[in-house]
Amino acid sequence: MTGFMKFDISRELYSEAIKLMPGGVSSPVRAFKPHPFFVSKARGSKIYDVDGNEFIDYCMAYGALILGHANEEVKNAIKEKLEDGWLYGTPIELEVKYAKLIRKYYPSIEMLRFVNTGSEATMSALRVARGFTGREKIVKIEGSFHGSHEAVLVKAGSGATTFGVPNSAGVPKDFVKNTLQVPFNDVQALSYVLEKNKDVAAVIMEPVMGNSSLILPEANYLKEVRKITLENDVLLIFDEIITGFRLAMGGAQEFYGVKADITTLGKIAGGGFPIGIYGGRKEIMEKVAPSGDVYQAGTFSGNPISLLAGYTTVKTIEKYNAIERTSRKTKKLCEAITDDLKNAELAFIASMFCIYFGKTPKNYSEALKLDKDSYMKFFWKLLEKGVFFPPSQFEVCFMSFAHSDEDIEKTANAIREAYENSSRN
Ligand SMILES: Cc1ncc(COP(=O)(O)O)c(C=O)c1O
Structure with a gap:
C-alpha cells in the first residue's frame, strides 16, 4: 500500500x-x-x-x-421480524412460502431442504445423490469450487488456487478416491469417464464457473452434459450458489434451458444472511431424513432471519x-x-x-x-x-x-x- x-x-x-x-x-x-x-x-x-x-x-x-x-426492503423486513424472536427450532410458515417461490422459478426443484451454507448444501446434495443411486463415485469439474468439505477439495479453484494449494492437507486420500475430475467445456472427457466408470452417482458442476476466474460454458456444452448424464443414468447436480437468482430468476437452468436433477442454491438466496438450499426431483429428495434414510440435520437450518432476508430479496428482485x-x-x-x-x-x-x-x-x-x-x-x-x-x-x-x-x-x-x-x- x-x-x-x-x-x-x-x-x-x-x-x-x-x-x-x-x-x-x-x-x-x-x-x-x-x-x-x-x-x-x-x-x-x-x-x-x-x-x-x-x-x-x-x-x-x-x-x-x-x-x-x-437494501431497505430487506432491512425493514428483518427489523420488524426481530421483535418476534429469531430462532425457534420448529417449522415456520415462511419455509412453506419460500419453498413454493423457489419451486416456481426452478421447476426441477420439486422438494428442497434449507440448510446454512453453500458448503452444507453441496455436501448434502452429494450425500443424497449417493444414497439415491447406491453408487459412491462422483465427477467434479477441475477448478470448480463447491465449498470446503472433503469430497470436493480437489482442484477446488478460488482461495485454494490463489494460495497455490489446490488440494487440502488434512483430507485423507480415501475420502477423495471416489472424486473423479474432468475439464470444463470438454464433452469427450466426460463421456469417457462416465463410460469407464459405471459406479458414478452424480456429476456436480457450476454451470458458469465463478471460482477459477469467470469461465463460460461453450455453446451447447451444458445441453451435451445433460444428454451424456441421462444416457449414462448419472444424476446431474447444478451448483447454482453463484448463478441462482443471478443469470435469471431460474438461474443457469432457465438461462441455458437445461434441467438438473439436484440444484444447490445459496448466496443471493439468503439475502446476505447464511443460507444453503438443496433440492431436486421428489423421488430423490424423499430419500432425505426423516422421510428417507439419508441423514442430514442442523440446529440453524431454516433460520427464520435468513429465510426472511432471502425471501424478501427474491421478491425485491422480482418487483424491480x-x-x-x-x-x-x-x-x-x-x-x-x-x-x-x-x-x-x-x-x-x-x-x-x-x-x-x-x-x-x-x-x-x-x-x-x-x-x-x-x-x-x-x-x-x-x-x-x-x-x-x-x-x-x-x-x-x-x-x-x-x-x-x-x-x-x-x-x-x-x-x-x-x-x-x-x-x-
Ligand atoms: C459455486 C459455489 N458453491 C459453493 C460455495 C460454498 O458456499 P458457502 O461459502 O456458503 O459455504 C461457493 C462459495 O463461494 C460457491 O461459489
Whole structure:
C-alpha cells in the first residue's frame, strides 16, 4: 500500500488479527497482501473501511448481495421480524412460502431442504445423490469450487488456487478416491469417464464457473452434459450458489434451458444472511431424513432471519426486474472499457464479469496461466482510486442493482488508469 489512501487503523487491526486467527481472517481469500482493509459499514454500492475510505464495491460479499448493501426492503423486513424472536427450532410458515417461490422459478426443484451454507448444501446434495443411486463415485469439474468439505477439495479453484494449494492437507486420500475430475467445456472427457466408470452417482458442476476466474460454458456444452448424464443414468447436480437468482430468476437452468436433477442454491438466496438450499426431483429428495434414510440435520437450518432476508430479496428482485436491469449495467461498464484493455481480456454474463490478465480461459488449466501478479497490481491501483474488485484473479466481479451510472463512469475511468499502470504491455 503505497498510494495516497491511509490504511493505518486497518494495518494496526491486522497486526492483532494475525496473532488471533489463521492469516488474520475468517476465510482465506480475504487475506490479501500486505493486509486487507477492515470494514466498518456498507450501503448500496459502497463499502467503507475503518480509516474512513470509501470504495465502490464489485466484490459484493462474493456474490451474495445482488441488491447492494443494506437494501431497505430487506432491512425493514428483518427489523420488524426481530421483535418476534429469531430462532425457534420448529417449522415456520415462511419455509412453506419460500419453498413454493423457489419451486416456481426452478421447476426441477420439486422438494428442497434449507440448510446454512453453500458448503452444507453441496455436501448434502452429494450425500443424497449417493444414497439415491447406491453408487459412491462422483465427477467434479477441475477448478470448480463447491465449498470446503472433503469430497470436493480437489482442484477446488478460488482461495485454494490463489494460495497455490489446490488440494487440502488434512483430507485423507480415501475420502477423495471416489472424486473423479474432468475439464470444463470438454464433452469427450466426460463421456469417457462416465463410460469407464459405471459406479458414478452424480456429476456436480457450476454451470458458469465463478471460482477459477469467470469461465463460460461453450455453446451447447451444458445441453451435451445433460444428454451424456441421462444416457449414462448419472444424476446431474447444478451448483447454482453463484448463478441462482443471478443469470435469471431460474438461474443457469432457465438461462441455458437445461434441467438438473439436484440444484444447490445459496448466496443471493439468503439475502446476505447464511443460507444453503438443496433440492431436486421428489423421488430423490424423499430419500432425505426423516422421510428417507439419508441423514442430514442442523440446529440453524431454516433460520427464520435468513429465510426472511432471502425471501424478501427474491421478491425485491422480482418487483424491480433487478436481474435484467443489473445485467444492463454490467454490459454498460464492460463495453465502456473493452477497447482500453489491450493485452487483457474481458468477459461478462448477466451481472458477473471478469478482467483476465491473459487469454480468456475455457477451463481450469487455461485459467492457471493467467498473470495473477499483474492482476494484484491492478487490484491495488483500483483500490487507491476507490474501486474494490475481488482480491484474486480467480474470483469474479459482481455488479449490483444499487450501482449508479455515476459509479459505472467512475469505475470505467479508474479501470483505464489502473490498467495503464499495472499491465506488462
Ligand atoms: C459455486 C459455489 N458453491 C459453493 C460455495 C460454498 O458456499 P458457502 O461459502 O456458503 O459455504 C461457493 C462459495 O463461494 C460457491 O461459489
